[in-house]
Structure formats: C-alpha cells, structure tokens
Amino acid sequence: MTTSQLILKRHSVLPGFSLALGYSLLYLALLVLIPLSATFLKTFTLTWPEFWTEVSSPRVVASYKLTFGASLLAALINAVFGTLVAWVLVRYRFPGQRVIDAIVDLPFALPTAVAGIALTAVYAENGWLGAPLAALGIKVAFTPLGVLVALIFIGLPFVVRTVQPVLEDMERELEEAAHSLGASSVQAFARVILPTIMPALLTGFTLAFARAAGEYGSVIFIAGNIPMVSEITPLIIITKLEQFDYAGATAVAVVMLVVSFVLLFMINALQGWTRRRHAQERAV
C-alpha cells in the first residue's frame, strides 16, 4: 500500500490500483521495454567506427533514401487525398456512403502480405492497372514507384481518420461568415478550414509517415528488392539477419528505432496540440 501511496497523487475510494498498475507495468516491461533495450545494448558490442561503417555503407544509405523518401512522398499524397476523402465523407451525402466510409479502413484490416501480392498483381506489366500504365511507358511493379504505391496504400486511413472527426465537430458559422463576407470557396478553405484541421492533418501525416517508414510486408512483393535501387531498410535488416550478421542488423535497426522514437515524440506533441485546440474551440 505504501508504494501506491507514493505514486498516487490523490487518494481514491476505488480499489485495484496496485494490482492494475503493477500488472500493466510488468507486462509492458517483459514484452516491450526489456526486449527493446536489448537491441540498444547489443550495439554496444560494436565499437563506434564499426557501428558507423555498418550504418553508413552505400547500400544501407541507398535504402534510407528510398525508405524515408518514399514514405515522405506517400504521406504527402495521403495528406492531400486523405483530406479530400474526409471532406467528401463529412460534407456530402451520396449513395453507398457508409460502405465507402467502412472501406477506408481496409489497409488497417487487410494483412500486409495480402496487400503486397494484390498490388503486385494489379500493377505488374500484365496487370489491370499495370498494363495501361506500361503502354504509357510507366513501370510501377519492381521499381521504386511500386514502393511508393504500396506505402500510399497502407498510409491511406491515417489522415482520413484524424481529419474526419475535426471536420465533423467544426462549427460552420465561421465558414458561412467568410462566404457572406465575399470569400470564395477556395479562400474559405485556405483561410478558415485549413487552419482548423491543421493539427489533425499534421498528426495524420506523421502517423502515415511513421507507419510507412517501418513497413515491410506490403512493400517487398512489389519492390523487386534490387540493391541500391528498390531495397527498403527493413529488408536490409532481414538480409543481414539471414546472413547471421546480428550486430549489423541491430546497428541498422537502432538507426530506424531512433527515427521512430523521434516520430513518436512528434506525434504525441501534435496530438496534444490537436486536443488543446479542440478544447479551446469547444469552450468558445
């Protein structure tokens, strides 16, 4: 009881605090925290120059450029089209709307390996979309463009699902006032709506980027995995593991983990901003 009194800020009549918190912390530590720290400790078996050689070899650097470049581009495309989809779902009524609303979450529900082979079949040179694109001279499957398509697919729901609730809660008075004062629809969107949804939009963008950077299953089938051209960083880790180069795999993994933690930190800050903005508006 003394320990729970130490961390509790306020006494509560409700029971079960020690048990619930203790169990949660134990489970979190055993399953997540201890295994993750093992990764960082493993890199200490390398000297600094060895670590640097591992994480800065040309093939690995090429994979960072592809992984983070394609993830950034995919997240940008999702930011634009995600906002469009959220807007259409909130503001307009059309037949089959509920089905479309539900299908937006398909990339969350569909296993990544299934998404990977399906996208490859569709975008291969003899595929439904690959054939017409190939006729135009655009090769998608087995090129960096294929990586981009897969990352757009898996990142699609994030922006929609973060922007949608903000649009639903948005007061229309401001927008209507802008219209009545003579603003065009584009002006009203840029000056009134966009600033309101911006925190949510940035959160969705960062979530989509973080997910894309670590993505493996949906990418490897369509990427072609050509070293220096279409090889993503998670695949580099797997290749090193298969060659029993555990230290090398861990070094690259630590680079990715550091990037993920920075992104997680940003997402938390952005979500805090969204909530505060939301609360302010509700108060007004």
Add this chain to the structure above:
Amino acid sequence: MTTAALHLPSRITRRKAIPWAPIALTTLALAYLALLLLVPLAAVFVEALRKGAAYYFRAIAEPDAWSAIKLTLLAAGIAVPLNLIFGVAAAWAIAKFDFRGKTLLISLIDLPFSVSPVIAGLIYILLFGLQGWFGTWLSDHDIRIVFAVPGIVLATMFVTFPFVARELIPLMQAQGREEEEAAVVLGAKGWQTFWRVTLPNVKWGVLYGVILCNARAMGEFGAVSVVSGHIRGETNTLPLHVEILYNEYNFAAAFACASLLAFLALVTLVIKAVVEHRYLKERK
C-alpha cells in the same frame, strides 16, 4: 448577424442549383478509393479463382495450408486474450486514478505501433536466438523459442500489444469515475463494480479493440516472418504460407490462401462498422 442571415439563403440555393464542386470532389475521392483500395481487393478474389473453384478448394484444404491456419488461430488465440487483460488493467489504472508518470505510461503503451514489424521480430532473436542473451541457457535446456511456435506468439503479442489499451483508455477516461465511486461507497466489491458498472459502459470499446487486435494478430507478416524460420507445416502462419506459395510461382494457391485473409479483413470491417453504429446509437 442579420447581414449573414440575409445573404445566406440565396447563396445556399444558388449553390444547390448547380453543385458542380461537390460532384467533382466526390467523384475524385471515390475514383481514388476505388483505384487504390477496391481494385487490389477485387484482384485477390479474381486471382484466387483463376484456376477454378476445384483448384481453389484444393489449395485451401492442403495439409500445409491447414497447419498454417491452425498456427494462425493459435497465435491469435493466445495474443488477443493476453492483450485484452493488459488493456483492461492499464485502462483501469490510467482512467480511474491520478498518478505520477501517467503521460509517460500512455506513450510507452503506443511504442509497439511506431516500431517496424521487422524490428519487433529482431528483438526476440537478440534475446532468445542462439547468439542471444538467453541463447546458451535455452539450448542447454533444449527449449526453442525463436524459429518455433513460442517466438511466433511473442512477436504477435508485441505487434498487437497496444490495440485494446488504446481504445479503452480514452473511452474510460471520458466515462469518469463517479459511477464506480458511487458503487463502492454503496458497498460493492471491486470485481462487482468492474463487472456491473464499468464493463457495461465500455463493452463496445472492448469489442472494437479486440476485433482490431485480432485482425492484426492473424494478419501479421513482418515480425512473424523474422522469428518463424519458415518451416513448412510447422512454423508457418497463413500470411507466411501465402508468401511461400507466391515465391514458388504458385500464384493461384497463394491468392486462394490470401482470399481467406481478405475475407477475414472484410468481416472485421463489417463488425467494426456495426460496433461503431451501436455505440453512437447508445450514446444518443
């Protein structure tokens, strides 16, 4: 106010007369969703049935496919209940009590979402692999964790860790504490309060979290791929089985197994939509 009220009706009727912008935006959004989501989804089922229904059912009924299905069910059957118990315990502690480090704990729970699935597999190899921390001890005692079923279960638990908790925490925070406090003051025991007061309030949230957790558990590819060792009929889950068939150029069989997972995804989306609908209805 009066000017706005005077101007608005005419504007709205004028815009309703020719709603070109809504029509164009809706068409664009639907075309984007159709190309990106529906075409690949349809491709899964078309490719699966390419060699006919008889071939399809043979591919699914094959012994290796069956053992893959059984392993997938086993991994989800262990991971989902454990993460459910954790999610409820963590949400109880976080939502019903004020304690130091709460914000940090919430961030740590989200951690597995920001870690690449490949790294989620890697961390268990670093702990339990032959070169890992416990590797020698485990091999001395003839216990296999990685490249065996326990590793697959662990990796699945890691990637699905936050699902239930992150649904329940905001929901239980929004519910407040008054009802539970009243129950306890009136003499209810801890478990009674939980079963009779808390659980009925959050049952849709629990179901929602469990469904998403289960979809991810059954579909996980990257993390499981790293720790599985890919032993046919022994350590292959259904997504891994799909990959093996695909890499053997047995496309029809690969898509037949993939169609089971795609079907699971569709069922997940339907249940999710129903749960959301019910929840909104009850709140009203």
